[in-house]
Amino acid sequence: MQKETLRIHCSNGHLGFAPTKEESFWIGARTKPDYYCCDSGSDDIGPVPLGADKCASHREWQKHDLELMLLASRQQGVPMVIGSSGDTGSNSRVDMYVDFIREIARKHKMKKFKLAYFYSEVDKEYLRKKMEAGEAIEGLDSRSNLTLEELDKTDRIVAVAGVHPFIKALEMGADVIIGGRSSDACVFAAPAIYEGFPEDIAYYCGKVLECASFCAEPYGAKETVIGTITKNDVKVTAMHPEQRCTVASVAGHAMYERSNPYYEHVAGGMLDMKDCVYEQYDEKTCRITGAKFVPVEGKIKVKLEGSGKVGERYLGMAGVRDPYTIKHIDEVIKWAKDQVEERFAGKEYQLSYRIFGKNGVMGDLEPVKESKSHELMIIVEGVAPTKEVAEEVAMIGMRQIFYARLPEVKGTAGTAAFVLDEVVEVSPAYQWTMNHIVTVDDPMELFKVYTTEIGE
Amino acid sequence: MKTVKLVDLAKTIRSKNAGTDRITFDIIFREKENYDLVRKSGALTKGAIAKLFDIPESRIVDFVEFGPAFAIKFTINRLVPSGSFGEGDIFGCQQYPPLLDIEIPV
Numbered sequence: 001m002q003k004e005t006l007r008i009h010c011s012n013g014h015l016g017f018a019p020t021k022e023e024s025f026w027i028g029a030r031t032k033p034d035y036y037c038c039d040s041g042s043d044d045i046g047p048v049p050l051g052a053d054k055c056a057s058h059r060e061w062q063k064h065d066l067e068l069m070l071l072a073s074r075q076q077g078v079p080m081v082i083g084s085s086g087d088t089g090s091n092s093r094v095d096m097y098v099d100f101i102r103e104i105a106r107k108h109k110m111k112k113f114k115l116a117y118f119y120s121e122v123d124k125e126y127l128r129k130k131m132e133a134g135e136a137i138e139g140l141d142s143r144s145n146l147t148l149e150e151l152d153k154t155d156r157i158v159a160v161a162g163v164h165p166f167i168k169a170l171e172m173g174a175d176v177i178i179g180g181r182s183s184d185a186c187v188f189a190a191p192a193i194y195e196g197f198p199e200d201i202a203y204y205c206g207k208v209l210e211c212a213s214f215c216a217e218p219y220g221a222k223e224t225v226i227g228t229i230t231k232n233d234v235k236v237t238a239m240h241p242e243q244r245c246t247v248a249s250v251a252g253h254a255m256y257e258r259s260n261p262y263y264e265h266v267a268g269g270m271l272d273m274k275d276c277v278y279e280q281y282d283e284k285t286c287r288i289t290g291a292k293f294v295p296v297e298g299k300i301k302v303k304l305e306g307s308g309k310v311g312e313r314y315l316g317m318a319g320v321r322d323p324y325t326i327k328h329i330d331e332v333i334k335w336a337k338d339q340v341e342e343r344f345a346g347k348e349y350q351l352s353y354r355i356f357g358k359n360g361v362m363g364d365l366e367p368v369k370e371s372k373s374h375e376l377m378i379i380v381e382g383v384a385p386t387k388e389v390a391e392e393v394a395m396i397g398m399r400q401i402f403y404a405r406l407p408e409v410k411g412t413a414g415t416a417a418f419v420l421d422e423v424v425e426v427s428p429a430y431q432w433t434m435n436h437i438v439t440v441d442d443p444m445e446l447f448k449v450y451t452t453e454i455g456e
Numbered sequence: 457m458k459t460v461k462l463v464d465l466a467k468t469i470r471s472k473n474a475g476t477d478r479i480t481f482d483i484i485f486r487e488k489e490n491y492d493l494v495r496k497s498g499a500l501t502k503g504a505i506a507k508l509f510d511i512p513e514s515r516i517v518d519f520v521e522f523g524p525a526f527a528i529k530f531t532i533n534r535l536v537p538s539g540s541f542g543e544g545d546i547f548g549c550q551q552y553p554p555l556l557d558i559e560i561p562v
Contacts, residue, residue, distance in 0.1 A: 043473075043475060043476050044472075044473050044538075044546075044547055045539075045546070046538055046539025046543070046546045047476070047537070047538075047539045047540070048539065140475070140477075141474075141475055141476075141477040141478055141517075141533070142477065142517065142533050143477060247524075248484075248486070248525065248526075251522075251524040251525035251527075252468070252482075252484050252525045252527065254522075254524070254525065255480075255482050255484075255522060255525060255527060255529050256472070256482070257472050257473060257474055257480065258474050258480065259474040259475070259478055259480055259517065259518045259531040260518050260520060260529075260531075261520060261522045261525070261527070261529060262520070262522075276524060278524055305476070310540075310541055313541075350541055350542075352541060352542035354542070354544050360544055361544050361545055361550045361551075362544065362545070362550070362551060362554075363544050364510070364535075365509045365510075365511070365551060365554075366554075367508055367509065367510065367554045368554075381541065381542060383541050429540075429541045430539070431536075431537060431539075431540050431541070432476040432477070432537035432538065432539070432540070435475060435476050435477055435537070
């Protein structure tokens with residue numbers, strides 16, 4: 001029988017990135033929601049995790065958050081849904097989350113339940129074939145269409161799923177869903193659509209819940225909120241005793257991390273929030289009506305994210321305190337760059353300086369041209385095809401700040417202060433090579449859903 | 457003319473990635489009065505933002521007044537995607553401070 005209302009529990013806007021706060025989690029859990037849903041990924045974290053196929057979040061926090069959700073959802077016999085597993089939603093991250101679920105179930109001797117998982121990675125050859133057949137892979141956000149050269153430079157691609165693989169998993173009887181890369185809002189919209197609620201309501205519900213307590217005030221992340229939907233409205237309620245969902249906090253959240261506050265695109269259509277009406281329903285609850293979901297005309301377009309390796313990378317750090325050196329810092333950097341070029345002329349390398357105290361944070365966007373800092377911290381980044389060259393580039397680039405030749409410098413025993421007299425190896429440099437869309441005949445063609453039984 | 461700094465009128469002034477290729481800026485007011493004052497002042501426009509950051513207006517891809525939240529929002533294209541070689545702010549969340557000192561005529 002179709003439910004009159006549906007209540008969805010969201011405890012973390014990026015599961016595992018920082019641990020879920022337990023007090024509000026259990027306050028929410030005691031109200032017996034119909035679903036426990038969380039998104040666990042983001043493209044905010046830069047291209048390294050996707051390219052290198054690793055997490056940005058700590059393993060113990062991911063397990064902690066999954067354990068809370070699995071305990072509550074299994075105790076109450078309701079589904080739990082995770083999207084964009086392990087920060088990137090790559091296949092290995094999905095497998096890792098499935099293993100975590102297995103481990104947690106074993107630890108708590110849980111009874112048998114059905115787990116569904118789906119993959120989001122896209123094979124380069126799949127796209128190459130389409131491109132060679134003359135199909136355009138359209139660029140998003142002012143990017144040009146994908147070139148074969150950009151495709152070649154890409155190491156890993158994920159497609160961003162809409163509601164389709166989640167709904168498929170629910171239809172297969174899943175108690176727990178571990179999803180690959182997916183649109184945040186769809187993790188919540190899918191169960192609502194599956195339960196028979198209108199798309200307008202379902203997608204808006206997803207939009208407002210996706211970041212958990214970011215839609216509440218006062219500011220405080222990783223606290224639980226609950227979305228309650230009927231066929232006509234969405235209500236969102238803060239679970240933390242000190243937090244409230246207000247018209248200002250919920251409307252304000254509509255703008256967060258997005259170029260335009262009125263429109264949200266997902267695989268399958270667009271959520272139009274232009275005519276949303278926000279009302280204070282009770283002290284902790286905001287009620288929203290008027291959102292519209294506009295299904296795509298024609299074939300479905302799916303967003304693709306791709307990351308490609310640029311090179312091995314080392315970092316060095318150098319501090320400067322001498323006011324004369326600070327005044328002439330651009331000459332110092334030029335000197336150091338020239339020394340690297342002298343050694344590696346004609347070889348492939350990249351060298352970057354970020355000067356904190358001058359414009360390290362903002363670079364060219366910094367309007368303050370005249371630094372008033374009495375000290376500077378210079379971060380030297382060296383990138384090259386091999387570790388040996390990257391290390392040497394960063395090392396020369398850093399050490400030559402120490403040996404900079406300025407005509408009137410008083411300190412002739414070294415013009416830089418070192419926190420470490422070494423350079424450190426960090427993750428290789430990667431680049432977002434793809435922020436594009438691909439047109440598909442069937443929204444499921446990029447997402448394979450599998451099921452397995454877990455528990456005793 | 458008497459002026460007040462934007463920081464003294466707005467509740468929230470922030471910046472953040474909007475995807476991998478853009479940074480979006482939000483200026484949110486507690487009261488409708490301040491929201492109206494700023495949006496009608498002519499001090500916070502595409503042109504003013506372009507001048508402040510010393511970028512061509514074409515890099516500003518969205519400039520929206522968002523009534524339900526008493527907010528003004530604009531978005532700029534990054535020259536290279538977030539987290540690329542030479543990055544200084546992967547999340548794009550420390551690009552707003554120059555907005556704080558914008559003088560609003562009152």
